[in-house]
Structures are given as C-alpha cells and as structure tokens.
Amino acid sequence: MRKTIAVLFVLLLGTMFLAGCWNSRELRNLAIVVGIGIDKIPNSEQYRVSFQIVNPHGASEGKARGSSSGEAPHIVYTSVDYSIFSALRKTTQKVPRQLFFAHAQLLVIGEALAKEGIQELFDFYERSHELRLNTSVAIARGTSAESVLKVLTPLTTSDATAISSRLKITSEIWAHNVDQDISSIIKQLAGGGEPAISGVRIVDSNSTPTSNLELKGIALLSKGKLAGWMDGRTARGAVWALNQMKSTNVNLDCGEMKNGISIEVIRSSTKVRAHVVEGKPAFTIKVKEEGSLSEARCSIDPGSKEAMLKLQQQLADETKQEIELAVQAAQAKKSDSFNLWAELKRTQPKLWERIQKEWPDIFAGCEVKVEVEAFIRRTGMRGKTFTQPQD
Amino acid sequence: MSKSSAISPTQLFAMIILFEFGTALVLPIGLTSAQNSWLSILLAMPAGMIFYWLLMYLHRRYPALILSAYIRQIVGPYIGLPIGLMYGIYFMYISARNLREAGDLLITTSYDQTPIVIVHAAMIATVIYIVHKGVQVLFRLGEIYIIFIIALGLLSDMAVLLSGTIEIRDLLPIWGEGVGPTLRSAYPNIFLFPFAEVITFATVLPHLKQNQAAGKIGMLAILASSVMLSMTHAIEVSVIGKDMYSRSTFPLFTAITTVEVAEFVERLDALVILALIIGVFFKMTMYAYAATSIVADVFRIKEMKQMAYPIGSTIFLVSIMSAWSFPEHGAEGTKSFTTIQPIFLIYIPVLLFVVQLVRQKFSRPSS
Secondary structure (H helix, E strand, O other), X not given: OHHHHHHHXXXXXXXXXXXXXXXXXXXXXXXXXXXXXXXXXXXXXXXXXXXXXEOHHHHHOOOOOOOOOOOOOEEEEEEXXXXXXXXXXXXXXXXXXXXXXXXXOEEEEEHHHHHHOXXXXXXXXXXXXXXXXXXEEEEEOOOOHHHHHHOOOOOOOOHHHHHHHHHHHHHHHOOOOOOOEHHHHHHXXXXXXXXXXXXXXXXXXXXXXXXXXXXXXXXXXXXXXXXXXXXXXXXXXXXXXXXXXXXXXXXXXXXXXXXXXXXXXXXXXXXXXXXXXXXXXXXXXXXEEEEEEEEEOOOOOOOOHHHHHHHHHHHHHHHHHHHHHHHHHHHHOOOOOOOHHHHHHHHOHHHHHHHHHHHHHHHHOOEEEEEEEEEEEEOOOOOOOOOOOXX | OOHHHOEOHHHHHHHHHHHHHOOOOOOOOOOOOOOOHHHHHHHHHHHHHHHHHHHHHHHHHOOOOOHXXXXXXXXXXXXXXXXXXXXXXXXXXXXXXXXXXXXXXXXXXXXXXXXXXXXXXXXXXXXXXXXXXXXXXXXXXXXXXXXXHHHHHHHHHHHHHHHXXXXXXXXXXXXOOXXXXXXXXXXXXXXXXXXXXXXXXXXXXXXXXXXXXXXXXXXXXXHHHHHHHHHHHHHHHHHHHHHHHHHOOOHHHHHHHOOEEOOOEEOOHHHHHHHHHHHHHHHHHHHHHHHHHHHHHHOOOOOHXXXXXXXXXXXXXHHHXXXXXXXXXXXXXXXXXXXXXXXXXXXXXXXXXXXXXXXXXXXXXXX
C-alpha cells in the first residue's frame, strides 16, 4: 500500500514538469513576420531592416482595406543596425510582441544596397533555424525595400505574401520574371555564377497608400553587385535560358500586320551543352517548345501545312532572338546569370578548376549558340479565322 | 546466459539497422568528398561486411563470451584485462559523443532557450532505465521503432520527391575530383563511422537465440542500412547542392526544410528531429549497454544492472564536458578518425583475429 502511494506521488510529481515545454511560445505573444526588407544607410556600414508584420485584427476582417475596423492589415517596423540579427532584436523596442520568422515569405533588397553587393546578406538566413531557405527574393527597383513593404496591396492582407504569390504565378504563366529563392541564390554565389533576381517597383506612387506594386524585369548581377536590368523580351530570353519557362505568350507578325498573332507557349525545355573549342569553353543552348494558337487578329488558315510550318519557324526565330538578346545583355555585364558555369563544371571539371578565377571575363567572351525547335500543336476551339484573307 | 535475455534474429536485424542509422543519417559523413559521400558509403560497405564476418568468427569460437571476456581468452589475462577495460571506456566516450550530437541538434534547431543539461538529462535518464532493464528490453524496443524509422524515412523521401527540389545533376560529375577523395572518405572514415562500430554487438551476441542465423542476418542488415544511408545522402546532396551540404552542420535538416508540396506540406523538420532522436537513442543505448556489460565483466560484478547508474552518469558528464563548443566537438571527432578510432575498430580486432588463428594452428596437434 505504502509503495503504491509512493509510486503515485512520483508520477504526480512528474506531471508537474511534463505539463509544458521549456521553449514554449504562445501565439498571442508572437508577431508573425511575413516579409523582410533590407536597405543600406548611405555612407555608413549600417543596414535599415524592415519587418512587415501581419496585423491579426486588420487581417481577420477578410477584406484587406476598407474594413470597418479601419486598421491596416499589416504594419512595418524598421530598425537600423550593423547586422540583420541585431536590427531584428532592436525592433523589439518597438513591437509589443516577439517577432516570429517561420512564415517570412519574401526578402526585398533595396536597389542601393544591391548595387553595393548582396553577398553578405544571406549568412544569417543560412545560420538561423527559423528563417526558411525557400523564401522568395526580389530587388526593389528604383526605390527602397522599406517603401515596397509599406505599400498596401488590394486583394490580399499583406503585400509580402502578395509579391511572393505574384512571383510564383507570373513566372509560371507570363515568364518575364524568375521566382528565385535564397537557397538557389546561395548556390550561385558560392559556385561562381550570378543569381537572376526579379525586380519589384511601385507604380502610381503619388496616390499613396493605394499605390500598387509591379514586378519588373530581372536583375543582372556582377560579382554579387547589381549591374543592370533585363526587361521585356530580353528578360523572357533569360527565363528561357534558365530553363524556367513554363508558359508565356509570344506575339508574331502576320504578314503586314505587326504582332498580329498570339501563340501560347505551353511547354518548353532548355538544355545547355558545354564544349571546348580551342581550349576555350563554348555553349549551346537548345530549346524545344510547344505552343498553341491562342489569338489571330488577321486571317490565317491552319489547314494549310505551309502556313503552320511558317508560323512554327517564326516562333522559333523569335525565341532564338530573345535568348540571344539575354545572352548579349549578360555578357556585356560579365554576369553569368544562366547557370552556364554549373554545366561547365559538371562536364569539364579540370578546365573549370583552371579558369574558375577569371570566369566572369571568360564568360563575357564565350561563344554561345542558340538552337530552337518549335511546334505548334493546336489552334484552340476553331480552325480558320472567320475573316477572309484580303488580297 | 539465461533464457530470459534471448534475442531473436528479427530483433538483431532491426537493431543493426537502427544502430547504423544512428547519427550517420543526420550528420555529414565521409568528410573529404562531400559530393560523392553516397558512393563512398557503398564503397565502404564490403569492408563493413568483412568486419562483421570477423566478429562472427570470433563469436563462433567463444559463443558464450562477450568481447572483453574472449579478449582475455585470446591474449591472456594480463594484456586482455586492460584492453577490455579500455574498450569499456571507449564505448562510454562514443556514447557521450552521440548524446552531444543529439543535444546540439535539438538546441540549434528548436530548443534554443533550453540548457543543454536539461536535454541531455532527459535522454540519459531513459538510457539508464533501458540499460537497467537489460538487453532484451532494448532489442524489443528496437523491433518496434524500426517501423517508425522506416515510415519516417518513406514519408520524408516522398515529400522531397513530390516537392521537386531534387537536382540529380548536382551529383555529377562523379569523378570530377578524381577517385582519390571518394576512396579516402570511404577508407578509413566511413568504414570507421558507422560500419566498424558494429563491434558493440560483440557484447550482445551471446544472448542470441539462434546463433546460426546471426551471420546472414547481420550481413543483410548492413547491406540494407548502407543502401538506405547512401540513398539519403545522395538525396541530401541533390537537394541542397554540394557546397551547402559540406558547410551544413546537419544537412538532412537543411534538405528537409526546403520541402514544400502544394504550399501545404511544409516545415517537415519535426520528422528529421524525430528520426535523429530515435536513431541516436538506440545507438547511444547500445554503446552504454556495451560499456556496462564490459565493465561488469572486467570487474566481475554479478548484477550488471548495478552498473547502469554510474556508467550513465559518467556518459552524461562526459557529453557536456568533452567539448566547449559544437565545432570543437566536430574537430575532436575528425581527429579521432586518425587517432583512437582505428586502434579500437581496426588494429585490436585484426590483431585478435590473427592471434586466434595462430593459436588454433599451434594448439591443434595437442588436442
């Protein structure tokens, strides 16, 4: 009997210690950070780090703005310090809750900082166990990261989530941007190439706070420093060269009519081959793409094989031109944003070892051939256009 | 040995797999060739099997004796006793190292506010309890947990595959740095850790129920565990890349954090932590058990379980005091590959084997 009581006592004692975690954190004491922005203070070694935090009251209304509570769906806090981590801790002087980073989805880098170099920014992301390596990254174009994060976006509760979801969607169906995450940026910077990072800018900035954000272009970096931007067709060429093309729309000329035909590219794959020509590396970028006719403002007859073959050739030529534009832009800035180094390292490890140090210069003078094979498989719900050819 | 402490072949199989996984699943192994660690594992496997065969050979000669006891039989009590005792100390040290690895992973990944003493104390208390209960409880537990480990492995592999973060091309070029580094990380590094560590099983083999099956079962377990280990490390490299793999303190953890399936299945870190805790628990318990049984054998203590508390507390203290930081702990481990590990895992076993062969040859005419 005595023994039973003793055992029971010990067990009950145990429950006292087992009831909670040592490391427990209560939800009501956390401030959930969804986006982080980093800027450089001019003429100083310090960073201005901004944290976009979800406002549980503003966000729970279901609608972003105009909710009856009148509270903003998100709040931005900023701190200035020499390291990202100390800025983060300093922010606790302003935030009533503990910052929680496991849901941070976006990192915005200010353009001024990007020009000075982004290399030193990512160590904290690697070392921390709370931040995620699959966080999307964008460069604030022509503005600071702080002002990008402060923009209130329609249709969502937080603009950090809005940018990262936009990055995903537009990269997949319009393909003028790339959705680059931190782990692949680190892979590039550690390996010898340059990461391709999308730009984000504020449009309509005089009507704040209802201004909107827009993804614009892909940054070209040289030695980790922002060197230029690729836009429009050049940017799409870069997406093609990176083998990240999923779907896009290509406009083709239809006889006299400029951009009269829209082709929806529905599938595309890019293969890069590295070879050695007279001791120097050279590359072939091979693209195989499939598309379908999605809009024709002039009259064409898909029934005729000739017309279709001509269209296919036009599509292939256009793709080739775009990729060449991108390659030229990158070579002009000595910025291997297309992962060519990785292919060289895989296939010619010995050569790579030798030229690794001067790679940016060698890349700028490399011969890059582009070969494109295009197929137009379908024409949508109709064959012929209802307008008749006018000749 | 008493019938009550018999181990079945299935239990042996499960235990060897859990033991080989231990920390090798989560930590970077091989050291010299990061990209080819998966290949190095497969290259080191044959030697691991030969080593196991050697242990089985010695076990067949002395089926009722544990490691320290047959060392005394082979080389005589005057040399055998100190060697046996040294094995006991060595096993305690490795057990402490395992505990430290588990503790540091838990603290860096999730329990950043918790003192290491608390984490270690919670684990060592369980270890002491199991060692106190005896070998059969340990092996039965292994039989249950092998299912957990395999389920966890399948689940995380599926998640990684579905999330599409695998870049098989990151494994290429296979011979980019030449054959040298790959072989060097296989021999001696991966052969020593984890393959040659099966020497701890020399302290439980006398408890086996069916002696004949032990050889085949052990080989199968080594084959299965090395294939699974190799696969896991290949996936790690192909997910996070060679550079990040070689800089990571816990590459499997980093690899699993990149998993994101349909924006829904994310943050599977808990699976890795669970796998590590299970693996480390069995590995360190196995070491603690081996140390306890050797100390009990050397000092002729009848009730082995009396030794569970002192050995457990020593492991606990050593785990905290042996290194002031995790990098130092790692450096100590690297150093041990060229210093103490080969002595206990290669030189002494091979020496025992040779002496045994010679003695058999010369004793035959007299018998």
